[in-house]
Amino acid sequence: MSKFLDRFSSLKPEIDTGFSSTASGRFLNENGMPNVRRKGLNPFEKYSWYHVMINLNSWKFITFLILGYIFTNIIFAFIYYAIGIDHLTGIDHSVLLNELMDVFFFSSQTFTTVGYGRIAPVGFLASLVATFEAFLGLLFFAIATGLFYARFSRPRAFLKFSKNALIAPYQDGSALMVRVAPFKNNLLTSAEVIITVAISNRDQSDSQTEFFILKTELPKINILVLNWTVVHKIDEDSPFYGDVNELLKTANVEIFTQIRAFDEGFASTVIQRTSYITEEIIVGAKFLPMFEPSTDRETTILNLDKIGDYEKVNLP
Amino acid sequence: MSKFLDRFSSLKPEIDTGFSSTASGRFLNENGMPNVRRKGLNPFEKYSWYHVMINLNSWKFITFLILGYIFTNIIFAFIYYAIGIDHLTGIDHSVLLNELMDVFFFSSQTFTTVGYGRIAPVGFLASLVATFEAFLGLLFFAIATGLFYARFSRPRAFLKFSKNALIAPYQDGSALMVRVAPFKNNLLTSAEVIITVAISNRDQSDSQTEFFILKTELPKINILVLNWTVVHKIDEDSPFYGDVNELLKTANVEIFTQIRAFDEGFASTVIQRTSYITEEIIVGAKFLPMFEPSTDRETTILNLDKIGDYEKVNLP
Amino acid sequence: MSKFLDRFSSLKPEIDTGFSSTASGRFLNENGMPNVRRKGLNPFEKYSWYHVMINLNSWKFITFLILGYIFTNIIFAFIYYAIGIDHLTGIDHSVLLNELMDVFFFSSQTFTTVGYGRIAPVGFLASLVATFEAFLGLLFFAIATGLFYARFSRPRAFLKFSKNALIAPYQDGSALMVRVAPFKNNLLTSAEVIITVAISNRDQSDSQTEFFILKTELPKINILVLNWTVVHKIDEDSPFYGDVNELLKTANVEIFTQIRAFDEGFASTVIQRTSYITEEIIVGAKFLPMFEPSTDRETTILNLDKIGDYEKVNLP
Amino acid sequence: MSKFLDRFSSLKPEIDTGFSSTASGRFLNENGMPNVRRKGLNPFEKYSWYHVMINLNSWKFITFLILGYIFTNIIFAFIYYAIGIDHLTGIDHSVLLNELMDVFFFSSQTFTTVGYGRIAPVGFLASLVATFEAFLGLLFFAIATGLFYARFSRPRAFLKFSKNALIAPYQDGSALMVRVAPFKNNLLTSAEVIITVAISNRDQSDSQTEFFILKTELPKINILVLNWTVVHKIDEDSPFYGDVNELLKTANVEIFTQIRAFDEGFASTVIQRTSYITEEIIVGAKFLPMFEPSTDRETTILNLDKIGDYEKVNLP
Structure with missing residues (x-):
């Protein structure tokens, strides 16, 4: 110096x-x-997830959303399957794979609130889970679409x-x-x-x-x-x-x-x-x-x- | 001077x-x-699409939204048709035109998450595409309604x-x-x-x-x-x-x-x-x-x- | 002075x-x-509708929303009725009043994207109008819920x-x-x-x-x-x-x-x-x-x- | 001093x-x-509910949303039940409990605009209430998801x-x-x-x-x-x-x-x-x-x- x-x-x-x-x-x-x-903090403290999501590369962000969507539907598919597919109308019972497919698609139709109704809940438990899943779907898409728009319109x-x-x-x-x-x-x-x-x-x-x-x-x-x-x-x-x-x-x-x-x-x-x-x-x-x-x-x-x-x- | x-x-x-x-x-x-x-940039770099959309004349903006909506539904209609309309229930098979119409309307009912269910997916591929289309619809309308409201409420x-x-x-x-x-x-x-x-x-x-x-x-x-x-x-x-x-x-x-x-x-x-x-x-x-x-x-x-x-x- | x-x-x-x-x-x-x-301007120029809606008394605002919702559904009900109720499935044909009711409710189920499907469009024209109404509903609720939330969260x-x-x-x-x-x-x-x-x-x-x-x-x-x-x-x-x-x-x-x-x-x-x-x-x-x-x-x-x-x- | x-x-x-x-x-x-x-004000004047909701602990906020969702559905379930369950199609009439369950789930499917249609309104009153509930649901979720996102993205x-x-x-x-x-x-x-x-x-x-x-x-x-x-x-x-x-x-x-x-x-x-x-x-x-x-x-x-x-x- x-x-x-x-x-x-x-x-x-x-x-x-x-x-x-x-x-x-x-x-x-x-x-x-x-x-x-930064050190000495757990990951939950360490990150502002809003900043992470806002600064993420576009492809990574979209991939993250799609994976979150698929993952959530898989989880709910298993829950519906565990409850019993006889609590759902319209399921194709021909083979196991078709049953699994149908609970997955029922889940996605509930999560997005499309709700065609070809597959619909009849029993108490399946209806209850569907009630909760539709609610969760609205919250999930609040964050997903909020971030999607925020990234688009961010100053x-x-x-x-x-x-x-x-x-x-x-x-x-x-x-x-x-x-x-x-x-x-x-x-x-x-x-x-x-x-x-x-x-x-x-x-x-x-x-x-x-x-x-x-x-x-x-x-x-x-x-x-x-x-x-x-x-x-x-x-x-x-x-x-x-x-x-x-x-x-x-x-x-x-x-x-x-x-x-x-x-x-x-x-x-x-x-x-x-x-x-x-x-x-x-x-x-x-x-x-x-x-x-x-x-x-x-x-x-x-x-x-x-x-x-x-x-x-x-x-x- | x-x-x-x-x-x-x-x-x-x-x-x-x-x-x-x-x-x-x-x-x-x-x-x-x-x-x-401005010169020397490709169109993706050159424009802030948010600013374009915010500053667009109202009629052009609405037309743009409607065309985007129709265009997306036409694309998905062809995908469903290509997959095979036997993967959808409730299709009117009388004439080709009716078939095309029904896949188009199924698409729009999925994209907007209305999902009447009169036409509904049964096969794996059609269900998968519908799962994806409902997701895409929610993102599309996040931007469309976000911009629509932003134009209305812009300072x-x-x-x-x-x-x-x-x-x-x-x-x-x-x-x-x-x-x-x-x-x-x-x-x-x-x-x-x-x-x-x-x-x-x-x-x-x-x-x-x-x-x-x-x-x-x-x-x-x-x-x-x-x-x-x-x-x-x-x-x-x-x-x-x-x-x-x-x-x-x-x-x-x-x-x-x-x-x-x-x-x-x-x-x-x-x-x-x-x-x-x-x-x-x-x-x-x-x-x-x-x-x-x-x-x-x-x-x-x-x-x-x-x-x-x-x-x-x-x-x- | x-x-x-x-x-x-x-x-x-x-x-x-x-x-x-x-x-x-x-x-x-x-x-x-x-x-x-202020004078010398037509009403469209004279008002910022955003400011009008934001400053409106709560009861008037809610009433305005509900009336807008009912009014739009009545308009669409008449359009569906004019197109012909045979383009809709599930209509109760018993008496004229029931027919009118059902087109009104079909309209509201489309406008809110609930889409039960008990009543559903089958013909081209009714389907097309429904396609457009669901789109319009999403835009309508973008403004309605946007304002509703903006009033709630306004600084x-x-x-x-x-x-x-x-x-x-x-x-x-x-x-x-x-x-x-x-x-x-x-x-x-x-x-x-x-x-x-x-x-x-x-x-x-x-x-x-x-x-x-x-x-x-x-x-x-x-x-x-x-x-x-x-x-x-x-x-x-x-x-x-x-x-x-x-x-x-x-x-x-x-x-x-x-x-x-x-x-x-x-x-x-x-x-x-x-x-x-x-x-x-x-x-x-x-x-x-x-x-x-x-x-x-x-x-x-x-x-x-x-x-x-x-x-x-x-x-x- | x-x-x-x-x-x-x-x-x-x-x-x-x-x-x-x-x-x-x-x-x-x-x-x-x-x-x-603060004293001398009634609770409506005393609180900015936006600030309350924004500052609430996350678990309390989620619990509050879920309770609000369940409570609203219970209210509407009783309204539908009072109107008469014969105004709804697809109800399981086997036992009283099933009837109550089905009106509750019908309510939630309307409130979230999922609308499977397995249960659907047929009579005038039930249809009218459903029309109103779907509208209310959109407003409810405007606030709920707006706050949910605002909490996530708050500066x-x-x-x-x-x-x-x-x-x-x-x-x-x-x-x-x-x-x-x-x-x-x-x-x-x-x-x-x-x-x-x-x-x-x-x-x-x-x-x-x-x-x-x-x-x-x-x-x-x-x-x-x-x-x-x-x-x-x-x-x-x-x-x-x-x-x-x-x-x-x-x-x-x-x-x-x-x-x-x-x-x-x-x-x-x-x-x-x-x-x-x-x-x-x-x-x-x-x-x-x-x-x-x-x-x-x-x-x-x-x-x-x-x-x-x-x-x-x-x-x-």
């Missing part, structure tokens, strides 16, 4: 980032979630970040630049950015880390329509002041970028963040334009696949 | 509007959405803006005025306005644009009950200072007005915006009163069809 | 209240909604205000006091109060009104647990400074009180307001305590029926 | 805590809800607080410290803490209480990932300045800690609070580290069972 820390002596490190200066490894994972493992920012953070020429000197753009048909207003940087010595045995909030030229935007190049001017108050190549060689640098905005479609505040590690910071480069007028000059075309495009330039 | 830019030399253009000074065409469309086309500001922005006499000089009023039985509190103006040379080849946030006499209102005339006083700090007719002749001007407020019925923040282009700015006019006491003087009557009414007046 | 306006010469009237100084009648009705009638502040505003002794002089208390098992945090007063001459022909925001001794409270006596100290900056009895005799005074807070159960911001007119302002009175220790001194008892209790006192 | 109050003479007590200085007993209960009983902070507040060495002097950590897979951003302390004389007959908001070294954190040790430095502006052991012996002290943050999964603001009473304040102790690097040093492990771990130390 020697050479580059000298440079920081006049800077006030931030202490309100929520990360500890003695934490290990990358701070944020690529998915924007913190790189922390998200829908922002694309550039793959790299650049050290680019800016005014008389240079600036750290990150580019972000909305990529869907939503509309973000009152967008705010916070950029934090974590700097620690390359040498693993000394994992002390300093955090700095980087001042940006334009921390707030009224309506986020086109791309937004977030600019942190590198002056004597910046931790990147001086020989930035040397800094990136001797230290692990991680840049956290968080955008907070209001989305009208969702009528809610949305947040998105990403982080850039040392290898993702490119010294001496500037972003290429990513929008252009349409040929009729009546609208502007935003090329989202160019969000990360840059060219090498010399720094002053 | 010659004549009128001179006047701006002492003004600080705003850079945090989210629009680029090199974008083309009108900035906001009439519907308040930005005039931008919106319900504001009417005047068709024109006026340059009206104000105090000793003049002011830019825009009028807005709530037009429904909702109640907006803590309403805030932001007015931004974009000014660019008429000459298309030089599309450089400057943005200014206009100071307003009263940027915040506690309870928005009657009309609100938003007033931007034209003094030496205003981009409209000087010969405003000349400005409107030589430059493209677009005025963005955004209102943000809290609605108690929705218990949510709501936002609405509009924009006025050069042709919609009227120099030398003032708004006519749009409310009057009731005949018994016990209440106030707000005439919403008069929101844009103005009369020509001479500016000082 | 003579005598008492002199006193106001040194005060800056508020202009951001949202009310016009030339509006007529009481500003807020007793229910906290503004006293304004509200649940505050009780004192019936009167008092002019009470305070420190060396006097203060305007209003009392408010939460009356349900919810918990309000970060509660803020805004008090505005509207003062206009008694003489109806001169309906010019001045608005003032009243400074309060304690405009914000962290956790609103017991009663909150909102205190506006009457000093030379207050519109009530001087002979307050004279003011109330010669002017119409209306005091608006609005509380805004965060409720954790709803996880939402909630707002409630009320207004006090001249007759509801009592000069020379102070609120009586409304809470007391429990007999075991282990908890505090809040007497909500005493929220408005006061005793007459002499002002200094 | 003698000895320790002298010390407070230079401090400004807070008056905006929402608690009265004359309230009795503990201010917040262990569950974070205020220790207040909560999921924070664990340390069991004790410590007076620990800090810089040259000492500080009051409280530790908090997120314990689930949610992500809190923009977390803010407010610490308030209530101090009253041990002597019950003199229950005057003073409130102070404690300044913290770091009142806000950007991303709350690891534990957060909230630090209130004890200097001459602190109510704990001087002989803290003496203070805790002669006075009842209660420390309220409230955290407010934004959760992205819920897209909502969340709040959690706790309070520490005199016995839970430990003088001369410091928290032990609760996180450590993983063995591969690639991530950080947070031990949530160590949240309250401390060791005794000497204060300077």
Whole structure:
């Protein structure tokens, strides 16, 4: 923590980032979630199942629902079978497999409240279990369809970040630049950015880390329509002041970028963040334009696949 | 960018509007959405289907739902037919058309979980497909009814803006005025306005644009009950200072007005915006009163069809 | 507007209240909604049906739902009857009334997706209508149950205000006091109060009104647990400074009180307001305590029926 | 209120805590809800049933739903029985008990809209009641499943607080410290803490209480990932300045800690609070580290069972 820390002596490190200066490894994972493992709790305490379900990959979520549906029906099929299939009308008694099939399908017809009635309960116990199963089915589908809709309608920012953070020429000197753009048909207003940087010595045995909030030229935007190049001017108050190549060689640098905005479609505040590690910071480069007028000059075309495009330039 | 830019030399253009000074065409469309086309993404990435569905016109939305419902039932009808209609009880076998009809109606009765049971599955495959279709139906209607209700209950500001922005006499000089009023039985509190103006040379080849946030006499209102005339006083700090007719002749001007407020019925923040282009700015006019006491003087009557009414007046 | 306006010469009237100084009648009705009638719009534009339904009295809302349900079923009953009851199985053909009854009940069993199947569609047209009715039923109940639940779970502040505003002794002089208390098992945090007063001459022909925001001794409270006596100290900056009895005799005074807070159960911001007119302002009175220790001194008892209790006192 | 109050003479007590200085007993209960009983209202006014249901223990909530379901079905069973079971087809007339059972199950099949149709209404009255019951069932399950899902998806902070507040060495002097950590897979951003302390004389007959908001070294954190040790430095502006052991012996002290943050999964603001009473304040102790690097040093492990771990130390 020697050479580059000298440079920081006049800077006030931030202490309100929520990360500890003695934490290990990358701070944020690529998915924007913190790189922390929790211990000392049982699984029921440890997880918010709502968050698990909301963040699950779509295919896994659908598979989970279908498996839950099939599993519940199998359980009830066995209960009806145990009670006795003579408590159900319309069962095909030809072979055992048909009997099992029919109790399974009776269960699913009850659980979903379809209730064709071709198979129907007649005895007390089967009727009672069916009464309970229909009730349970309504609760099950409350959660299942609630989550299904919540995943569909969940407030998200829908922002694309550039793959790299650049050290680019800016005014008389240079600036750290990150580019972000909305990529869907939503509309973000009152967008705010916070950029934090974590700097620690390359040498693993000394994992002390300093955090700095980087001042940006334009921390707030009224309506986020086109791309937004977030600019942190590198002056004597910046931790990147001086020989930035040397800094990136001797230290692990991680840049956290968080955008907070209001989305009208969702009528809610949305947040998105990403982080850039040392290898993702490119010294001496500037972003290429990513929008252009349409040929009729009546609208502007935003090329989202160019969000990360840059060219090498010399720094002053 | 010659004549009128001179006047701006002492003004600080705003850079945090989210629009680029090199974008083309009108900035906001009439519907308040930005005039931008996105490229470089596949359609699945490009759209937030929630936003598409929420913003769709009512008739299109209903048609979309009905077509989705019919289409799904046709698919399942063919599956049941392919499996074999002998796996279903109660089918009218008289003619092929009747058979097709009955599998279609069986499908719809399963998909909606009505399940009369006149037609019911007996074989394994048909039962299995029906089990799956009922499950799918519940998920389909979770999205369909969720969106249907979300469209009905979505937080919106319900504001009417005047068709024109006026340059009206104000105090000793003049002011830019825009009028807005709530037009429904909702109640907006803590309403805030932001007015931004974009000014660019008429000459298309030089599309450089400057943005200014206009100071307003009263940027915040506690309870928005009657009309609100938003007033931007034209003094030496205003981009409209000087010969405003000349400005409107030589430059493209677009005025963005955004209102943000809290609605108690929705218990949510709501936002609405509009924009006025050069042709919609009227120099030398003032708004006519749009409310009057009731005949018994016990209440106030707000005439919403008069929101844009103005009369020509001479500016000082 | 003579005598008492002199006193106001040194005060800056508020202009951001949202009310016009030339509006007529009481500003807020007793229910906290503004006293304004809207004109110039057709009923579809004029109302947010969501707000209408959310604010409807419970009995009216339930009646509305039931009538909508019965009415829809009658419509569909006639459609099925027009199509021909031979397209339905299980109809009791004994008398016309029984036929009508059975199509009505078939309709309701379809609309709610109960679908017993005792009566079931067999012909193409009846099946098609039933297919559509089940779909419509799901949409109808999406809105009906959505609203039913929204009414039940809608974020509200649940505050009780004192019936009167008092002019009470305070420190060396006097203060305007209003009392408010939460009356349900919810918990309000970060509660803020805004008090505005509207003062206009008694003489109806001169309906010019001045608005003032009243400074309060304690405009914000962290956790609103017991009663909150909102205190506006009457000093030379207050519109009530001087002979307050004279003011109330010669002017119409209306005091608006609005509380805004965060409720954790709803996880939402909630707002409630009320207004006090001249007759509801009592000069020379102070609120009586409304809470007391429990007999075991282990908890505090809040007497909500005493929220408005006061005793007459002499002002200094 | 003698000895320790002298010390407070230079401090400004807070008056905006929402608690009265004359309230009795503990201010917040262990569950974070205020220790207040409400009187003077009937039960319908007194409770927000939404809050009751949302805060109910899970087992009680499920039991309540099941009892409501069974109870409603029993009521309707008796209605159908009173109408006459000859108005229902498919009833098992063998013995009275079977008849009663069958009307009960018919009711449940109607209420849940399963509608097998084995038992189905034929007469006018039974059909009418069934029509109404299916409608009621949809409303009942709107509330039941709405609450069920709301409980599952309700925005909560999921924070664990340390069991004790410590007076620990800090810089040259000492500080009051409280530790908090997120314990689930949610992500809190923009977390803010407010610490308030209530101090009253041990002597019950003199229950005057003073409130102070404690300044913290770091009142806000950007991303709350690891534990957060909230630090209130004890200097001459602190109510704990001087002989803290003496203070805790002669006075009842209660420390309220409230955290407010934004959760992205819920897209909502969340709040959690706790309070520490005199016995839970430990003088001369410091928290032990609760996180450590993983063995591969690639991530950080947070031990949530160590949240309250401390060791005794000497204060300077």
